[in-house]
Amino acid sequence: MNRLYHYPLSPFSRKVRLSLAEKKIEVELVEERYWEQDSDFLRRNPAGKVPILKLGNRTMADSAAICEYLEEAHPTPALLPKGAEARYEVRRIVAWFDDKFYKEVTSMLVGERVFRKVMGTGYPDSANVKAGSKAIRYHLDYMTHLLDQRRWLAGNEMSLADFAAAAQLSCLDYISDVDWNRSEIVKDWYAKIKSRPAFRTLLADQVPGFPQPRHYADLDF
Known part of the structure; x- marks a missing residue:
């Protein structure tokens, strides 16, 4: 299996x-x-x-x-485009979210608010939470810049770049740490991703001790 x-x-x-x-x-x-x-x-x-x-x-x-x-x-459906330059751009943005966004935002917010409790390593570090809350604004603005030029984060077709970003943001959304009012274009992008059948199991996740916020599984959040 x-x-x-x-x-x-x-x-x-x-x-x-x-x-x-x-x-x-x-x-x-x-x-x-x-x-x-x-x-x-x-x-x-x-x-x-x-x-x-x-x-x-x-x-x-x-x-x-x-x-x-x-x-x-399993090349179908494709999550990487065909051309070398387009593939580079997807991989660049995947690395941005896997590395920079995770270190500056997700590890600071989800790491402090959730994992410290789950792992039993003490109380959240307020300095880290503050740093993560500040950094996410920069990243949302960068996403806005990208989406002003493209239909999706790495181009005009959905790709692995969009999944890498949505994976990070969905964790933060679970603890209500995304200000969706900051960027209408990012909110619309996330709504498109969130509505895909592939997203359904993520919306059903439950973490003991951390109930879902009301908007989390709402497609019209």
């Missing part, structure tokens, strides 16, 4: 979940408390991170590598 070892509010897990669902590859979701460093989990991925994807006899780790594999092994 195909399985994805994940954690609901891991944006990297969510990016892979979106790619799998868009390509209609069915997997069993197995929630993994990866910070506990279970020995079976570490045998699957010595790096101790989620997601881990098991497809048939193959076990794969690292969300970027998994998404690239899925694109090559």
Whole structure:
């Protein structure tokens, strides 16, 4: 059986979940408390991170590598464009959200507000929360700049870049940390992504101790 070892509010897990669902590859979701460093989990991925994807006899780790594999092994529907320049732009924006956005925003807000409690590592660091709340405004403005020029983040076709961004923002939206009034164009973009069938399982996620806000699963938020 195909399985994805994940954690609901891991944006990297969510990016892979979106790619799998868009390509209609069915997997069993197995929630993994990866910070506990279970020995079976570490045998699957010595790096101790989620997601881990098991497809048939193959076990794969690292969300970027998994998404690239899925694109090559299951090219339809395509999440990477054909041309080298267009592919570069998708990969650039994926890296922006996987690296810069995650470090400056998601790790500061979801990391402090959710994971400290879940992992039992103490109370949120208010300085980190403040820094994340400031940084997200810059990133929303950058997304506005991109979407002013294009239909989607990396071009005129939806791509893995949009899934990478939506994976991060959906985690933040779960804890009501996105000011959707800051940019109408970003809100409209997110509404389009959120309405896709691939997004349905993300909207059904429940994290114990952190109930969904009312707007989270609302397509007309």
